[in-house]
Structures are given as structure tokens and as C-alpha cells.
Amino acid sequence: MTRSENIYLVGLMGAGKTTIGRQLARALSVPFYDSDKAIEERTGVDIPTIFEFEGEEGFRDREQKMIQQLTQMKGIVLATGGGAVLREENRRLLKENGFIVYLQCSVERILERTRRDTQRPLLKTDNPRERIETLFTQREPLYLSCADFKVDTGVMQSKEVVSRILEEYKSVNR
Numbered sequence: 001m002t003r004s005e006n007i008y009l010v011g012l013m014g015a016g017k018t019t020i021g022r023q024l025a026r027a028l029s030v031p032f033y034d035s036d037k038a039i040e041e042r043t044g045v046d047i048p049t050i051f052e053f054e055g056e057e058g059f060r061d062r063e064q065k066m067i068q069q070l071t072q073m074k075g076i077v078l079a080t081g082g083g084a085v086l087r088e089e090n091r092r093l094l095k096e097n098g099f100i101v102y103l104q105c106s107v108e109r110i111l112e113r114t115r116r117d118t119q120r121p122l123l124k125t126d127n128p129r130e131r132i133e134t135l136f137t138q139r140e141p142l143y144l145s146c147a148d149f150k151v152d153t154g155v156m157q158s159k160e161v162v163s164r165i166l167e168e169y170k171s172v173n174r
């Protein structure tokens, strides 16, 4: 198996993992998975409900189990949850099984994109800017530590982001 058989997208909430991932999978004619959506389908409830009843750690346990399963699949595009890289085991599994793309995005842009959001429990706060800044500072080193490639989604249309990723993926996969 080649290291780049799968494409895994990592990055903060609102960076565009789901949006870009779906388009990327379509361009490659491979299945698209989203770990957040897979957890919701498995449990039958939405992510805010899991956070409410089981807390963030409970959600992270479910997320780790899902990442374990999804990284056994071959030939897929996977959008991971924004916090999936927090666990070392997830970073290892992603690194070992796919080509990791970090969708980088400025705090300002993320704030704009998530402003009307109700589905992201970590943004249910009086000061979303401060929260996003904190998450950015904590997580950026983790995203960078596992990424094979990074692309800024704050400055380009999603179509352009997709072609940049495809270009890079094909060049390493040649």
C-alpha cells in the first residue's frame, strides 16, 4: 500500500474540511467520509448532544474509535473533526495511512464562516474570537506536525484549493 492511498484533511472548525473533502472525493471518484458525520450516524444523535451528555472527553473517545475504523479503509477522502489531531494515537493512525492535508485558515476567516453556527459546541461561548484564537494557538503545531501538505483556504475559492491539493497529491503519488 502506498502512503498516499487515502487523503485525510485536518484543520480548525470552519477551515473547509467537509466542503473541500466532498469536492476532492468527487474529482477523484472515490468515497468521501467525514468523521463527525460518521459519529452522528453511528450514535443516532448530533455532536452537540454527545458533548452535552458525555462531555468533550466522551466525544474524543468516540472520535478515536471512529478514526481507528476509518483509517482501515483504502482509497477514500476523509474529513476529520477539528480536534481529531489532539490525540497522539489519531495523529499516528492518520500519518501511517494517508496523505495528510492541513487546511490552514486565519482566525478572522474562521470567525466569519462560523458566525451563524449552532452545531459546534466549542464555539458556544460569549467570546468566540478568543476561543478560536486559543484553539488556533494550541492546535496549529499539531496540524503542522502531521501534515504532508498545507494549503490556505482563507484566500482561495474552494475549487482552487481542490486543484492545488490534487496537483500535490498526484506529484507525490507518481
Ligand SMILES: Nc1ncnc2c1ncn2[C@@H]1O[C@H](COP(=O)(O)OP(=O)(O)OP(=O)(O)O)[C@@H](O)[C@H]1O
Pocket: 011, 012, 013, 014, 015, 016, 017, 018, 019, 020, 036, 079, 080, 081, 082, 113, 120, 153, 154, 155, 156, 157, 158, 161
Ligand atoms: N475557500 C473555501 N474553502 C472552504 N470552505 C469555504 C471556502 N469559502 C467559504 N467556505 C465556507 O466555510 C464554511 C465552513 O466549511 P466546512 O463546514 O467545510 O468546515 P469544516 O472544516 O468541515 O468545519 P468542522 O470542523 O466544524 O466540521 C462552509 O459554509 C463553506 O461553504
Ligand SMILES: O=C(O)C1=C[C@@H](O)[C@@H](O)[C@H](O)C1
Pocket: 012, 013, 036, 047, 080, 081, 082, 083, 084, 119, 120, 121, 122
Ligand atoms: O474543533 C473541534 O474540537 C471540533 C470540531 C468539529 O469538527 C467536531 O468534531 C466537534 O464540534 C469538535
Ligand SMILES: [Mg+2]
Pocket: 017, 018, 019, 034, 036, 079
Ligand atoms: Mg466538517
